[in-house]
Amino acid sequence: KRYYVPFAGSDRSVALRSQRHFNEHNNDSPVQVGVYMTFQSTGLLIYLTLFGIVFAILVMTRCGRYLLLNYPRIFTLGLVTREGATREQIAQSSFSFTFYGAGYSSARVAGDEGNAKPDRFIEAEVTGPDPGYVSCSIFIAQAAYALLDKPDIQGGVVTPSVALEGTDYIQRLDDRGIHFRVKYQGDDLKFSPIC
Helix, strand or coil: CCEEEECCCCHHHHHHHHHHHHHHHHCCCCCCCCCEEEECCHHHHHHHHHHHHHHHHHCCCHHHHHHHHHCHHHHCCCCCCCCCCCHHHHHHCEEEEEEEEEECCCHHHHCCCCCCCCCEEEEEEEEEECHHHHHHHHHHHHHHHHHHCCCCCCCCCCCHHHHHCCCCHHHHHHHCCCEEEEEEEECCCCCCCCC
């Protein structure tokens, strides 16, 4: 059994802004986006919910911020320390994100009313080394290199997918240990949809 909780970060709004850009400039059909965190135990879900509430309350006051900054080990049950991670901990860390998609094989299948059930499904995964120290550096450095090769980018505020469209960014990441792969693509539902 899994528990899905909407992710409170900016990921969804950034993806929707990208979709709007691609619709306005490339005439691409926009997709609907939902971002969720998945938990396999109620205990972890309850712990993280309580941690989030305590954290939100503490950051609102000077005293609370002082406590969080000076005693992170207490508030994270030892997961975060002022010393940071050791090289051994970094070497043993990794990340994995799984993405699920559902859609239509054609506009005809989607129907005029938009009430048709999706008939195409995809499950993709991104994996890599330690997300905090190693992968973050790789993401940023390779984005900078990819943008150097894209002289036609306009100034202003653009989302990462708009800025990096048409570059070799994904290949650069793959060459450095951050891998993107499609685990499943087809017309049978192989995963549990959230909605």
